[in-house]
Amino acid sequence: MQDSAARPFRLFLLRHARSGWALPGQRDFDRALDDVGYAEAELIAQMAADRGIRPELILCSTAVRCRQTAEPFFRSVSEDIQIRYVDALYTGPASVYTDIIDANRHLNSLMIVGHNPMIDELFRRFAGNEAATDALPHGYPPAALAILDLQGGPGGAATATLVSLILPTREPK
Template sequence: MISIEPPPSRIYLLRHARSGWPQPGGRDFDRALDDHGYAEAEVVATLAADRRYQPELVLCSTALRCRQTADAIHRAFGEEIELSFIDELYNGTLETYLAVLDAQDAARAVMLIGHNPTMEELLEAMIGQDRMAALIPSGYPTAGLTVLDHGGPLMAAAGTWQVKDFITA
């Protein structure tokens, strides 16, 4: 399995906010946030900004609901945050998510906005199953934001990433 070695030394994992169901004949990719999802995205983005979390780079799935969640992040943190939209994050595997994060060697703080179940699998790979089950026993919620700091020597197995915070709306 791919390991994520600093940099980055801080990773933010944000599952997109709640979306509606696809319109008849519509594609899953084009599902938009519903009213509750817009509110979730704004609350989580505002809470993260209030806590002075500051990603340098946001890596985001190209699915509409992820782009709309990224818009809330962009508004809360300001124009200086670089946004990068990555097609492979939509329906991406754990290995894809890990590879995308591992390739980020220029930024110290990276946010990834993606989808479940891969977001949950990624968190488990980074902190271990027991710690993940204690943190989110009911699964990774929509608009859930995990703040992770590298907690030790180069990652050889799950557990060197430490959860600093977990924010939900």
Template sequence: MTAASLPLQRIFLLRHAQAAWPAPGESDFDRALDDRGRAEASVIAGLIAGKGYLADRVVCSAARRCRETAETVCRAFGRDFPIRIVNELYHGVTDSYLAVIDAETDAATLMIVGHNPTIEELLETLVGSDTAWAVMPGGYPTAGFCVIERNLACETGWALSDFLTP
């Protein structure tokens, strides 16, 4: 990924809120948010909307917990957003997430709703390990949200400008 290849100016990374353990016979993919997760999603949605972090496009893992988190955040803006579901984000590696970013050629601001450890690794890739670990010394929390801005003065071409947690 090169700076010249992307029109993106801002990327939002959102890790899904806390999910319940799978019920007997339920797959990991189908895990829903639990009570704490619904509360986390609601709080982070309010913070995101309160700061006006509106995305041109929302790309989300197909896993239920990610979809529920994305839907909560989109509702906080009081209007419907198309959420593009991308199967490759479920169990995807950093390169899968970077490919999604590269494919978004007509969005200035992109929100990705996904999973750890890949969201954490993607943040490190985009802004550097030192910057990433300075804001998340204990790892990327559930419902954690970061704002990454295009900054060609930075070695990676991106700079972290905000990190929110519920």
């Protein structure tokens, strides 16, 4: 007999890697990764590839530092992965992120490459404050990749199980 339970939706939450401060006259949008950030982005993409992580779609903020964080996934994980750049992931609050996730629940998996505090808020909303604090007591660090299995309805109605947390500086939890 086949299990009638709905298959969970796998969500990958990736905060952009470490970026430098804005130079005089430079817009926040144009801030690039610093040297550590480039290394983090490459490392987290390689760690994901080594674990067979392959989201169906990557939705990425249009900000330079997010695009630079997402690009190594294309090279390391698969050149067949589609990356779409979404302005609202730069300008919008966590509710916009939730709406974007809900609009893509027809997929099996989705990666969001975005910014704090929105990534941290989503992580806490889906995983629960206690689990989020246990996993990341000092907040959601740059280049951290959380893997969550979502069950249930859209937005706030969904609950998630933290499957794995991959940090570019140590082994995954």
